[in-house]
Amino acid sequence: xxxxxxxxxxxxxxxxxxxxxxxxxxxxxxxxxxxxxxxxxxxxxxxxxxxxxxxxxxxxxxxxxxxxxxxxxxxxxxxxxxxxxxxxxxxxxxxxxxxxxxxxxxxxxxxxxxxxxxxxxxxxxxxxxxxxxxxxxxxxxxxxxxxxxxxxxxxxxxxxxxxxxxxxxxxxxxxxxxxxxxxxxxxxxxxxxxxxxxxxxxxxxxxxxxxxxxxxxxxxxxxxxxxxxxxxxxxxxxxxxxxxxxxxxxxxxxxxxxxx
Amino acid sequence: xxxxxxxxxxxxxxxxxxxxxxxxxxxxxxxxxxxxxxxxxxxxxxxxxxxxxxxxxxxxxxxxxxxxxxxxxxxxxxxxxxxxxxxxxxxxxxxxxxxxxxxxxxxxxxxxxxxxxxxxxxxxxxxxxxxxxxxxxxxxxxxxxxxxxxxxxxxxxxxxxxxxxxxxxxxxxxxxxxxxxxxxxxxxxxxxxxxxxxxxxxxxxxxxxxxxxxxxxxxxxxxxxxxxxxxxxxxxxxxxxxxxxxxxxxxxxxxxxxxx
Numbered sequence: 240x241x242x243x244x245x246x247x248x249x250x251x252x253x254x255x256x257x258x259x260x261x262x263x264x265x266x267x268x269x270x271x272x273x274x275x276x277x278x279x280x281x282x283x284x285x286x287x288x289x290x291x292x293x294x295x296x297x298x299x300x301x302x303x304x305x306x307x308x309x310x311x312x313x314x315x316x317x318x319x320x321x322x323x324x325x326x327x328x329x330x331x332x333x334x335x336x337x338x339x340x341x342x343x344x345x346x347x348x349x350x351x352x353x354x355x356x357x358x359x360x361x362x363x364x365x366x367x368x369x370x371x372x373x374x375x376x377x378x379x380x381x382x383x384x385x386x387x388x389x390x391x392x393x394x395x396x397x398x399x400x401x402x403x404x405x406x407x408x409x410x411x412x413x414x415x416x417x418x419x420x421x422x423x424x425x426x427x428x429x430x431x432x433x434x435x436x437x438x439x440x441x442x443x444x445x446x447x448x449x450x451x452x453x454x455x456x457x458x459x460x461x462x463x464x465x466x467x468x469x470x471x472x473x474x475x476x477x478x479x480x481x482x483x484x485x486x487x488x489x490x491x492x493x494x495x496x497x498x499x
Numbered sequence: 500x501x502x503x504x505x506x507x508x509x510x511x512x513x514x515x516x517x518x519x520x521x522x523x524x525x526x527x528x529x530x531x532x533x534x535x536x537x538x539x540x541x542x543x544x545x546x547x548x549x550x551x552x553x554x555x556x557x558x559x560x561x562x563x564x565x566x567x568x569x570x571x572x573x574x575x576x577x578x579x580x581x582x583x584x585x586x587x588x589x590x591x592x593x594x595x596x597x598x599x600x601x602x603x604x605x606x607x608x609x610x611x612x613x614x615x616x617x618x619x620x621x622x623x624x625x626x627x628x629x630x631x632x633x634x635x636x637x638x639x640x641x642x643x644x645x646x647x648x649x650x651x652x653x654x655x656x657x658x659x660x661x662x663x664x665x666x667x668x669x670x671x672x673x674x675x676x677x678x679x680x681x682x683x684x685x686x687x688x689x690x691x692x693x694x695x696x697x698x699x700x701x702x703x704x705x706x707x708x709x710x711x712x713x714x715x716x717x718x719x720x721x722x723x724x725x726x727x728x729x730x731x732x733x734x735x736x737x738x739x740x741x742x743x744x745x746x747x748x749x750x751x752x753x754x755x756x757x758x759x
Contacts, residue, residue, distance in 0.1 A: 287574075291550055310579060314547075317597075318578020319570060322647065322655055326601040330653035334631075336602045337577075341586040343596050343640065371594075371638065378631060380603065387582065393590035395582055 243272050244376065244415035248404035249422045250279025253483050254320060263422075264324065266487040268331035273376045273415065276328075276335075277384040277404040280320040284312050287319075300459045304359040304397040312397045316385040324383050333381045340364075340388030341395060343371045346403060348388035348396045362388040362396025364403065367410035405466035409473035418477040419470050420493075421463055426482050427494035428464070430455060443497045444468060467496045503532050504636065504675035508664035509682045510539025513743050514580060523682075524584065526747040528591035533636045533675065536588075536595075537644040537664040540580040544572050547579075560719045564619040564657040572657045576645040584643050593641045600624075600648030601655060603631045606663060608648035608656045622648040622656025624663065627670035665726035669733035678737040678749075679730050681723055686742050687754035688724070690715060703757045704728055727756045 247267060253259045267276060281302065285295045288311045296303040304312065321337040328335035340346030340362075348362030372382055384407070386400035401421065408419040427438035432455065439446075447464055450456040456464065467478040479485075481493025507527060513519045527536060541562065545555045548571045556563040564572065581597040588595035600606030600622075608622030632642055644667070646660035661681065668679040687698035692715065699706075707724055710716040716724065727738040739745075741753025 313582050314574035314578040316578070317582040318574040318576070322573050322577045322599055322601055325599070326649040326655050327653040329601055329604055329649060329651060334604065336598070338596070339582055339585070341582055341589055341595075341597075344589055344594065371635070371640065374638070375631070375635075378634070380631065389586040389589060391589060393587040395586050 241414060241416050243418065244411055245270050245272065245274040245418045245420065246277065246404055246408050246411070247274065247420045247422060247486060248277040248400060249483065250281065250400055251424060252282065253422065254278050254280060254324070255282050259483070260324070261327070263483045263486070264327050264331060266483065268328060268333045269487065275376070275382045275384060275407065276324065277386070277400055277407070278320060278324060279386060279400045280316045283320055284315045287311050287315050298356050298358070300462070301358060301361060301399065302397060303357070304361050306360070309360040309395060309397060313387060313395055317387055321383060321385040328381060328383065334379050335381045335383050336375065337383045337385065338372070339385045339395070340398065340403070344368050344391070345372055345384075346388045346398070346406065347391050348398055349390060350394070350396060360394070360396050362390070362398040364388060364398065364406045367406050369410045369414070373411070373414060399462070401463050401466045405470045408470045408475045412470075412474035412476070417475045418479070419467065419475050420479045420481065420486065421467060422481060422483045422486065423463070424482060426485065426492060428456060428460065428480050438492070439494050441495050441497055443499055464496070468498070471496055471498050501674060501676050503678065504671055505530050505532065505534040505678045505680065506537065506664055506668050506671070507534065507680045507682060507746060508537040508660060509743060510541065510660055511684060512542065513682065514538050514540060514584070515542050519743070520584070521587070523743045523746070524587050524591060526743065528588060528593045529747065535636070535642045535644060535667065536584065537646070537660055537667070538580060538584060539646060539660040540576045543580055544575045547571050547575050558616050558618070560722070561618060561621060561659065562657060563617070564621050566620070569620040569655065569657060573647060573655055577647055581643060581645040588641060588643065594639050595641045595643050596635065597643045597645065598632070599645045599655070600658065600663070604628050604651070605632055605644075606648045606658070606666065607651050608658055609650060610654070610656060620654070620656050622650070622658040624648060624658065624666045627666050629670045629674070633671070633674060659722070661723050661726045665730045668730045668735045672730075672734035672736070677735045678739070679727065679735050680739045680741065680746060681727060682741060682743045682746065683723070684742060686745065686752060688716065688720065688740050698752070699754050701755050701757055703759055724756070728758070731756055731758050
């Protein structure tokens, strides 16, 4: 039986507030076995852009990334957020290594075609090259992935962290039993957005579609769940949506996705 | 006989102007065999600090690094400069991977003790952990090193790139025949600072001391040469000081250091 690999994607406030980040890293560093951390950093990018006099424009939760904004996200995701997480995991005796999609040619993307909206230097993932990273993982290394990719021609691209986590989970599912945990603010996907206790324990595609139609599941949660279902369809063993507190118990208490 | 490893350190304008960087990376990517690129980025850090309203204070060529400046150098060195170099080397079919000293626990340092000057979060290297990076190099990976280290307790530290190159060269000299090339603006160390043709072809410690006494060699060149002589003393095979144009011919035409 193949080895287990846990991929945790964290974003939002939790990676950008020192105390919540410290707690997250405490829990993450205690996960047994092979693991990967994928992080966001959008709030820090927006704050840094503000300090530089740049306005952040979001369309459907995605950042419009012109050249100046690409520099900001490269600095903030690839430098500030990533290297601080790496240093703090090292302090917890995790053999962390920060990577973007450009490093080791891990994740290639194409610049998103301009349709009605020009997202600028935003990347849509085209391939994941797991070979070298798999060797590192098997040597005990813990990759820490920043949401940037490259096009193979020297261009960095801003890329959605949820999608990167899903694409990596799918690619590593060829050689590992992969558990993918999406961490966000709530304990799980809620049947009643106003009731934090109404966690949907198991969500399949047909009930996902119903919840979408009735508006119970909306906005940023839809692409996250689409990414999760894609990962399952690609052979990922388990996909969980939960908050960071549930990392330490392996995601129980959150929402588990099922294909059917 | 052990394999050869070429370590090139580049700083100054060459890494921060797109055209000169492209030329450098063309030449660097053509170096045969195992190699490492160590880069600076001080001008970009100063420019970014300015845009953020932070003043850069240098003492003996070293940056005073308070918390705000540490964030700037982490963003600029670890993110902006490093990831752009990685993406551009990937476009040249070099299997580049960006690293700081925190990644893979590569280079540890201690916060410089406060004597007459408080350099803030500046790191003095204490150890280089080559094991995992050596495996990567032997797998064809080209490490691209940003001038940041960590203290093992979660703190990133701003660290001189010349020193990091020298310390890495010394550490890798245990398992490789290491050539260390320091690139700067001139073709080599000059016997007459006003004559670019007056390159000292071979420089040993006693003539170095003479040149220092007469003021021919001064300021930033002194620590660079000290780093170079240290590397030789630690078993590095060859240390060359030259400009980037000399990379493509293996450093001939520059200044070669000799212990005696």
